[in-house]
Each structure stands twice: as structure tokens, then as C-alpha cells.
Amino acid sequence: METLILTGNHAVAYAVKMARARFISCYPITPQTGIVEKLSEFILNGELEAVFVPVESEHSAMAACIGASLTGVRTFTATCSHGLAYMHEMVHWASATRLPIVMAVVNRTIGPPWNIWAEHGDSVSQRDTGWIQLYTSNHQEAFDTVIQAYKIAEDPNVLLPVMVCLEGFVISHTAQPVILPNQEDVDSFIPHEPWRHIIVDVDNPITHGNLQMPEDWFYEFRFLMHRAMDAAKEKIVRCSIEFEKIFGRNHGHLVEEYKCDDADVILLSMGSLADQAKVAVDVLREEGYKVGALKLRAFRPFPEEELRRVAKRTKCIVVVDRNLSPGKGGALASELKATLYGFKGMPIVIECVAGLGGRDVTLEEEIGLLKQAFRVMEEDGEPSGIIWLGLK
């Protein structure tokens, strides 16, 4: 075990190395490039034994990971923003082939205008592709989540690819101390056993992907993907508990609660904003406000029961979305409201869109937002549309 000062990108690269990925394919895009640069270095100096294929596009990067994963090896790629959008077709292909590929998404805004800074819109817009999406809020969590991602993805009851999301620059290019576990512990946590459901093997030839008629099994295949997402919920929790036993850290399972037990107002967010929300909660607790912070780790599968359980205990949830679906609002707020609707004793939900295009979301703004929630509750408890935090 050792502690290194690492950027978020390098933390991910170290995790991929310790997970012993055997095949890596990637196309450069800011702010992700630091990950594959480091991985190339690991391969060159013999620290990581893997085949690296530098492809001509993100579409090809995912196609290459699919090809390699079909032979039964552990694969990795990283991308974001336009790269992820360009990859979209193959993102579907990977999950529908049920391949346990792990991809880091270094969340970045999609243009135009060109903007390389943090926003969750790139991965959120891949919501319906059948990938597990885990959002991380700091460097250690990014490292740990990559390790966990392989265990979750390769579980025979799951067999779905995983996106590990970390915000560009905010996490990717800043440095924090990261505890690296012992290699033997990682090896025993994620032993590699090739998946058997689809492997290219000339001695046992199979054809994959043949055309289906509507009365065949396509519908059932998609139903099974949904069931696998249910299994993934359980697996994420078990994996997190097991991880804590071995490595002594826990970043929350599907959601992480911070002082939520007696809170009247809870701030729900993903990524680095969720870490900052804890500081906002501490400041307001000093002033006597009963507030809490809730971090969503898994956006897919969506932790409906866990959110309802927390929601029942509180009066108001403020959702801060670092993404925007124009014409509706933030994705997390929409999903939360759909999750709470129809159940008794649910709190009011205040929607807030913030930090688009990498605009800074300050601690003061988060504090102000929580105070505003108390005012809404005192008045008539009717939230009035989206709060646009820091809009000029």
C-alpha cells in the first residue's frame, strides 16, 4: 500500500493498471488524454502487460474494445463529450452484446461553441444505452470505482459495461493524495474469469447478432438487460461492502448520505458538487439549519428505493443538475420526481441547473440554494420552476 499525489486522470490509469486490463483502445480528447498517456507509459515500461490499439476515432475505440472483449479479455477505454457522442452507436452495441467493458468518461461539455470544461451532459445523454453509470466526486473515489467497476461488470448476473464518470479538470487535472492498495488485494478482489456467454472460439463457433423477426426474442433480450440492471443494484451494494472490508473505504453504495437522518432539506447532486455540498451542510449546521447532502453514485441503475427511503424522512430535496435537457430541465431532477411520484409522504423537489459549460458552482451558491429552500417551504411549499444558479 502506498499513497501518491495523483491527478484524477492518473488515478484512473493506476486503477486500470492494477485491474490488469489486457486490452486498451483509445482516441485522444481533452480532458481525458492524461489517462491513456499514462497507460501507454505503463505498457512501455512493462508495468502493464496489455495490447494498446491507438485507433482513428472513438467509434473505433469502442468497436475495438468490443472485438477484444469478445475474445474474453479485460478491456478499457476512456473518452468524453464529442468523443462519447461520436461513439454512441457502439456504446449501444457493447451493452446489447453484454460485454463487461469499463470506460472512464471524463465529463466535458458538448459544443458548439467549443468548451472543454466540466458538465455531465455527455454521459447523461447516454442514459438509455444500457450501461451502468457510476459518478465519482473525488480522486480516491475515481480510483476505487474503476476497481469496483470490473467486479460489477463481470458478475455473471450483470454482464453489462460500466462508465466511471469524473468531471473534467475539476477532478481530471487537479491532484489529491490517492491511496493505492496492494496488488495482491486487488487481484483477489477482482480475479479474472473470462465470461462464457459469448466468446469467439474457433473450436466452438457461434454466430452473434443475426437478424431477428419481431416475434423472435429481441424484446426478451432487452427485458433481460433491464433485469441485469436490477441485479447490478444489488451487486453495486455488495461490491461496495466487500471493498470496504478489504480496503477500508466506502464511498456510499448506490447513494451516499451525509447528515440526512434529521435533515429538513437535502441537497442531491452527482460528482464533485456532491463533495462540496457536504461542506455547505457543515456550514449551515453550524448556523442551526437541519440540512443534509445526498450523493448519487449510480445514475444507471437508478436507485429508486434508496432515494424514496431518504425522501420519506425529509421535507424538501434540492436537486443540482450539472446537465440540461433543453425543454425539460436537469436529468436527475426529472428522474427523482418520477421516482417519488405516487408514493405517500414525499417531499417537495426544487430543481436547479448549475455549472453548465464548466462554470464554477461556489460553496456560497450551494449555501444560498439551501437557504432558499427553507424560504420556499415557509411560503407555500410550491417550487416555482427551475432555479438557474449563477445565470448572467
Next chain:
Amino acid sequence: MLPGNSACQGCGSTLALRWVLKALGKKTVIVNPASCGCVYVGLYPRTAVSVPYIQMAFAAGPAAASGMVGGLEAQGKKDVTVICWAGDGGTADIGVSSLSGSAERNTNYIYFCYDNEAYMNTGTQRSGSTPAGAWTTTTPLGKKESKKDMALIMAAHRVPYVATSCSSYPADLYGKTKKAKLIQGMRYIHILTPCPPGWRFDTGLAVKIGRLAVQSGMWLLYEVENGVFRLSPPSRKILENPEKRVPVKEYIRAQGRFRGMSENEITLLQEMIDSKLEKVAELDGKPLFF
């Protein structure tokens, strides 16, 4: 390739795949991007091939094959031949970036383009590989632009082996595939495969049409091995014996897709072929590029 596949009658592409698989043997993996192959291999849960056959998204064939080669390499499996079996649209249009990337990396696989000169699986729309003058549903008056020369484009990547062939010349195709199998690195074989419904000719004439394409000089059979251009016997024959050369008009008039071509246009095409053959005669046996 098993009997009972779901290809159209007289399909040149299935004929070609049969010979390719005979040459390659059982230790072969096929990656097939969207094309007629996705259909003629069989509808779920049936299959017409007895080797692993992976359907792939349209633009992704060469990249998926690259991944497969890498995955096998990572496990030290060296006795498996990975091939990409793609149509001309998947090769010359939507897949060209991925194909070019795999060639630039000299990925250890064989890429086969079966060229039926249009998007036949979707009902005959023009592709970059459709020849000038050909009717398609998106060129109702005949295509105005020329055919993209993919084999030469691939040769310009300086890959170790490039060849052209035709489903009507099984010995040529079999021999080139056998040779390609023994070469390391990226190998590219471009096969002209006549298509009865798309080219508008009787299903019994698929072999004859392919032969006319070669005998007229409209389609050349050659190899570019380590950069050296060499005509294959069927094409050399018409070069060395001009009396054996079939007028291109016979090839054109045998197909409904060229019915819009005027006599004048056919004369012009004949002149172009004659001049092409003169240049080819000079190149035979020589390096293709400086």
C-alpha cells in the same frame, strides 16, 4: 459455408465467401459489418457458416477486427485468422476511416470487400463503388461520378498484400486467399461480386457477367505484393491477346442497370478501358508507387 443460406438466387457474394472459407479453413473468425452478409448468413437462430461469425455495426468492421486481433494476441493465440467480410458501402463509404486506420496500423487480419457496386441490402442505392452510368434507386438517370478505386487506395497504405478478384474466377480467389493467409499484417482483397437483382440480369448469368467484366477489361485482376503490381492470368490474357478482349458493350448491354447508357457513352467507356490497359501493361511487374 453451409447450404440453405438466405442469399438471393445467383448471389456472387455467397459464392465468393464459400471459396474464401475453403481457402482459410476452420480456424477463422469472421467480422461482418452491416451488408448483405448479415442477411444471407441466416435469420436468428439459424446460421449458414461453421466458423465464428460476429455481426458488426456498419462503420465498425475493421476496428472490431483490430480489437479481436488484439484480444487474441493478448492471450497468445496465434493460429486464428481474423477476417472482415464487408460490402462496398461498408468499405468505400461509411467504413473507410476505420479501414484506413487498420491498414495504417498494419493490423494482422485479412479484409475482404465483396463489391456488388451499390447498397444492395437496402435495395440498390448508389455507393462510392458504383460505376459511372449505372442506374440505382438514388441515381435514376445513371451515376455521373466514377467508381472509387479502393484497391489502389489500400495499396497506397503500403500494406503487404492487396489483390483484386471476382466471384466468377474461383481459382483466382482461392489462390489469392491462400497466399494472403500466409502473410503477416494487413491484407486486402477486393472481390467483384455480380448481383442479379441490383444489376438487373437473369439469376443464371451471375458467373457469366463476372467473366465479361474481366474479359472486357472493365474489372482487372491483379496483386500488389510488397508494393509490386502484377496482373493475374485472366487479365494478362486479354492484355497480351487483344483479340481475346471482349468489347465492353457486351458487358454493359448484358445488364439492365446500364440501360440508360447511350452508344456514345459506351464508346467513350471503351476508349477509357483501352487507355487504362495500355498504362497497366507498362506497370505490370513494377513497383506501383515511388
